Amino acid sequence: MPTMNFSPTGEQQAVIDHRGGHLQVIACAGAGKTEAISRRTVSLIEEGTEPGEIIAFTFTERAAASLKNRITKRVAESKGLAFLDRLSPMFVGTIHAYCFRLLQDFVPELGNHDLLDENQLAGLLSREEKNLELKKIVPEGKHWSSIGEFLRNADIVENELIPSKELGDTPFATSFRKYVETLDRYRYLTFGRLITKAVEALETTEVAKKVRANLRHLIVDEYQDINPAQEKLIRLLAKSPVQLTVVADDDQAIYQWRGSDVKMMQGFSKRYKGTTSLKLSENRRSRPAIIEVANRFAATIQPRLEKAMIPCRKAAAPEVVAWSAETDAREAEIIAESIERLGQAGFRYRDIAILFRSVRTAAPPLLAELDARGIPYRCGGRAGLFQQPEMQALGKLYAWLSDNDWKPQRYSEMQPVDFDDLLAEIRKHFPKAESEKELRAYLESWKAAASTNASPVNLVRDYYVLLYRLGVRTLDLADPLAVNRLGTLARFSQLFADFESVTRRARNVEEQGKSTYRGGQDRGKYFYGRLFNYLQFYALDSYTEFEGEETFATDAVDILTVHQSKGLEWPVVFVPSLVEGRFPSRKSGNEQNWLLTEDVFPEEVRKRYEGSETEERRLFYVAMTRARDTLYLSHFEKKSNKFKPSRFLTQLFGDVKRLETLPVPKKPEAAPHGTDELPVVTFSELAAYETCPLQYRLSSLLGFQSQLATELGYGKAIHHILRHVAEFTQQAGKKPTKKQLEAIFNDHFYLPFANLPLFENLRERANALVHKYIDHHGDDLLRVWQTERPFELHLGGANVTGRADVILDREGGVTNKLALVDYKTANDSKQDDLFAFQLQIYAAAGRGEGLDVVAARVHHLKETRREDVPIDTVRIRTAKARALALVEGIAEGDFPERPGKEKCTRCDVRAVCKHAACGKYDL
Numbered sequence: 001m002p003t004m005n006f007s008p009t010g011e012q013q014a015v016i017d018h019r020g021g022h023l024q025v026i027a028c029a030g031a032g033k034t035e036a037i038s039r040r041t042v043s044l045i046e047e048g049t050e051p052g053e054i055i056a057f058t059f060t061e062r063a064a065a066s067l068k069n070r071i072t073k074r075v076a077e078s079k080g081l082a083f084l085d086r087l088s089p090m091f092v093g094t095i096h097a098y099c100f101r102l103l104q105d106f107v108p109e110l111g112n113h114d115l116l117d118e119n120q121l122a123g124l125l126s127r128e129e130k131n132l133e134l135k136k137i138v139p140e141g142k143h144w145s146s147i148g149e150f151l152r153n154a155d156i157v158e159n160e161l162i163p164s165k166e167l168g169d170t171p172f173a174t175s176f177r178k179y180v181e182t183l184d185r186y187r188y189l190t191f192g193r194l195i196t197k198a199v200e201a202l203e204t205t206e207v208a209k210k211v212r213a214n215l216r217h218l219i220v221d222e223y224q225d226i227n228p229a230q231e232k233l234i235r236l237l238a239k240s241p242v243q244l245t246v247v248a249d250d251d252q253a254i255y256q257w258r259g260s261d262v263k264m265m266q267g268f269s270k271r272y273k274g275t276t277s278l279k280l281s282e283n284r285r286s287r288p289a290i291i292e293v294a295n296r297f298a299a300t301i302q303p304r305l306e307k308a309m310i311p312c313r314k315a316a317a318p319e320v321v322a323w324s325a326e327t328d329a330r331e332a333e334i335i336a337e338s339i340e341r342l343g344q345a346g347f348r349y350r351d352i353a354i355l356f357r358s359v360r361t362a363a364p365p366l367l368a369e370l371d372a373r374g375i376p377y378r379c380g381g382r383a384g385l386f387q388q389p390e391m392q393a394l395g396k397l398y399a400w401l402s403d404n405d406w407k408p409q410r411y412s413e414m415q416p417v418d419f420d421d422l423l424a425e426i427r428k429h430f431p432k433a434e435s436e437k438e439l440r441a442y443l444e445s446w447k448a449a450a451s452t453n454a455s456p457v458n459l460v461r462d463y464y465v466l467l468y469r470l471g472v473r474t475l476d477l478a479d480p481l482a483v484n485r486l487g488t489l490a491r492f493s494q495l496f497a498d499f500e501s502v503t504r505r506a507r508n509v510e511e512q513g514k515s516t517y518r519g520g521q522d523r524g525k526y527f528y529g530r531l532f533n534y535l536q537f538y539a540l541d542s543y544t545e546f547e548g549e550e551t552f553a554t555d556a557v558d559i560l561t562v563h564q565s566k567g568l569e570w571p572v573v574f575v576p577s578l579v580e581g582r583f584p585s586r587k588s589g590n591e592q593n594w595l596l597t598e599d600v601f602p603e604e605v606r607k608r609y610e611g612s613e614t615e616e617r618r619l620f621y622v623a624m625t626r627a628r629d630t631l632y633l634s635h636f637e638k639k640s641n642k643f644k645p646s647r648f649l650t651q652l653f654g655d656v657k658r659l660e661t662l663p664v665p666k667k668p669e670a671a672p673h674g675t676d677e678l679p680v681v682t683f684s685e686l687a688a689y690e691t692c693p694l695q696y697r698l699s700s701l702l703g704f705q706s707q708l709a710t711e712l713g714y715g716k717a718i719h720h721i722l723r724h725v726a727e728f729t730q731q732a733g734k735k736p737t738k739k740q741l742e743a744i745f746n747d748h749f750y751l752p753f754a755n756l757p758l759f760e761n762l763r764e765r766a767n768a769l770v771h772k773y774i775d776h777h778g779d780d781l782l783r784v785w786q787t788e789r790p791f792e793l794h795l796g797g798a799n800v801t802g803r804a805d806v807i808l809d810r811e812g813g814v815t816n817k818l819a820l821v822d823y824k825t826a827n828d829s830k831q832d833d834l835f836a837f838q839l840q841i842y843a844a845a846g847r848g849e850g851l852d853v854v855a856a857r858v859h860h861l862k863e864t865r866r867e868d869v870p871i872d873t874v875r876i877r878t879a880k881a882r883a884l885a886l887v888e889g890i891a892e893g894d895f896p897e898r899p900g901k902e903k904c905t906r907c908d909v910r911a912v913c914k915h916a917a918c919g920k921y922d923l
């Protein structure tokens with residue numbers, strides 16, 4: 001690839017070569033930070049640093065994939081392909097992912113906790129609003145506004161590491177303490193708690209010692225956007241002999257409203273003694289006119305570290321086009337038409353990005369225009385799931401099911417739902433739906449069932465029954481617009497899965513001084529009422545639209561918020577809708593009400609969260625510097641009322657001329673490099689792909705969610721118990737007694753979705769299995785080396801990842817001879833081949849990493865049967881070839897159907913699959 005060919009600049013070389021002591025790199029946009037970091041990492045490895053001694057933190061998963069890809073390619077060049085498997089112990093990823101792994105590895109009691117994203121967390125708080133007394137925290141608190149307020153303030157407590165005992169005795173403080181307990185009772189972690197818990201763990205000598213034992217280099221990209229809690233974590237990791245390298249550009253600090261503190265970087269060398277400071281100022285990305293405009297604008301950002309980008313590339317036309325359109329609709333038309341002409345000139349859709357300050361506010365006219373012209377796009381940012389009329393119809397349907405009115409938008413009026421109109425509307429959007437009579441009868445019976453407590457709800461499954469009846473499976477997957485529709489429908493399944501998972505989640509409650517298991521809520525009018533509430537008053541405004549199918553071959557225009565564009569680049573970038581009020585955002589810098597008292601949240605910290613024009617300026621600077629060749633900056637003059645051009649635009653260009661046709665480059669420059677992303681597939685995805693590539697596409701790429709089963713988590717629960725049993729045995733030097741085992745079960749056996757009878761039943765069964773295991777194979781417990789150990793196998797340009805249940809040491813009585821063991825709780829002989837395949841892949845990864853894996857076995861807990869899996873060279877070669885063929889299929893976007901009566905009947909997404917071989921969708 002061409003990226004490999006350029007040699008580092010002198011400035012980059014200095015970053016690559018620096019050794020001894022901490023290093024702070026102050027970089028300009030486009031100065032090749034990622035390049036410098038990846039080459040520095042490679043150079044450390046070349047010198048003999050073990051990959052497991054390096055941690056690199058990136059801001060996003062996408063940036064991690066890009067950094068990993070660059071490192072992998074260079075290492076392959078210099079050390080050969082075989083070396084790539086040795087890279088697996090190196091951590092390259094986000095701070096959150098690192099903390100999650102750290103907690104799983106070193107804090108056993110958190111080993112069975114699940115991570116909540118922001119939507120799930122909102123759903124949980126909605127369920128727990130009364131218990132947490134959230135309405136008390138704001139005057140006349142309403143349900144969702146109290147939740148929003150609570151989360152905004154809870155974020156600060158976590159970002160700023162404010163000890164909860166210092167919060168005083170305000171209503172917020174009471175709610176916050178209850179919140180922390182509640183998360184524990186549900187066995188949940190949040191992004192905020194991940195960091196605080198990891199910091200707490202690292203503050204204990206025992207964990208710190210273990211974590212730092214193998215750590216020599218900590219590299220942090222985008223350091224300007226680190227918040228105080230993350231900085232604390234970095235500080236705990238970066239103690240001698242660990243060398244810390246941070247790379248940052250203060251002009252690109254855009255996350256202060258989420259707690260990032262640009263001062264962290266400005267005061268870096270004071271905090272870390274013996275720091276060397278280096279600069280990267282040659283911009284390798286953009287053409288000179290883009291750099292000139294961006295430099296001029298950066299000079300207006302105050303305060304900032306003094307620096308300027310130095311251009312390196314040749315000029316070409318057009319580079320910067322500032323223009324205006326009469327209306328927002330006309331602006332959208334002109335952009336869409338220019339994209340078509342760029343296509344004719346040889347640009348791919350993916351060479352083009354359109355960046356907005358807020359996708360939700362500003363993108364709708366453009367999305368409509370692109371839809372009308374059939375231009376494929378991937379839309380990040382909050383475009384709103386309910387933008388499409390068909391999703392509105394579905395929203396209304398759920399309102400009707402729960403006897404509620406519906407409003408199409410946040411600020412519109414609630415309107416009663418008329419069933420006949422609704423039916424007609426649904427049938428209009430889903431022309432392949434079953435007959436009106438059938439659909440009517442079905443919906444009426446559904447509504448009747450929804451209002452009783454007779455049986456548990458299964459939201460995702462019910463939604464799939466609906467989609468089957470609406471004929472969604474007939475959509476043509478070869479048509480990008482149909483794929484987009486399917487993606488949006490899949491996103492809806494995500495919404496149900498989120499709501500369902502937090503609503504049906506079990507927890508432990510204290511009853512008469514004893515912790516008792518309690519199942520979640522799963523049925524009836526109340527359940528549907530709460531679901532409606534979530535859809536109408538939360539999801540309507542919060543769920544983002546389908547972000548696009550994550551194939552590595554998709555060609556689509558990227559539509560993103562400026563925040564999301566951080567770290568990325570495109571040959572052509574449009575930044576439209578540059579009007580006052582939108583960019584800079586009118587909300588920025590307004591004084592806000594907070595629930596935290598001045599002593600824990602002083603003014604200078606508060607100001608950071610409230611934002612300022614400076615931050616809006618940085619954001620605009622980020623937007624401009626994403627463009628390689630051509631940058632279009634525009635505003636519209638009116639919608640129904642007049643709009644003033646953004647002060648940023650007029651400051652740079654004075655009055656901007658109206659254009660009806662935009663100049664476009666004659667042809668693209670030869671692509672500087674291919675995709676930067678390293679495909680990463682988990683072993684389970686690989687297995688799903690092998691079973692049926694189309695199923696893989698529908699679930700993993702389009703996002704149709706699995707149905708929730710009450711026994712879900714049983715296998716994981718047993719693994720978790722075995723882990724505690726192993727730890728107990730190793731510490732005590734002997735197996736637990738019956739009573740001690742009972743205590744381990746009491747503390748650690750947990751099922752997320754069972755009701756009490758099922759829980760008790762499965763616990764009994766698990767107890768019997770674990771007993772059997774201890775009786776027959778208890779000696780294994782003394783030689784557990786690691787549990788849930790991650791593996792990564794490099795295969796022809798992709799990585800296959802997975803986790804092995806248990807690794808035993810002293811196989812055959814010899815230290816450092818390892819055996820991989822996979823525990824199975826159910827016997828399904830058809831799966832045996834798959835289990836063997838999985839262990840062979842992990843064995844290959846382990847050996848590649850340098851571990852002496854001498855045995856692998858599947859352990860059927862039920863029958864205490866152990867099945868040895870052959871891992872001789874020939875078998876491993878065959879397994880690798882099998883995996884490679886699958887990985888290539890995925891990377892090439894090859895997704896043929898592979899139906900079979902039995903497997904289709906078990907398939908979660910059969911309702912939306914044209915080829916399902918199981919006849920009528922009858923659950």
Ligand SMILES: Nc1ncnc2c1ncn2[C@@H]1O[C@H](COP(=O)(O)OP(=O)(O)OP(=O)(O)O)[C@@H](O)[C@H]1O
Pocket residue numbers: 003006007008009012027028029030031032033034035036249252283284285566567568569625672673
């Ligand atoms: N030594 C070099 N010679 C030529 N091109 C380079 C060199 N170093 C980096 N580049 C290219 O310059 C562009 C910018 O590099 P990179 O993405 O690493 O920048 P960055 O500093 O992370 O940018 P930003 O902070 O603006 O996101 C990339 O296209 C990269 O391939």
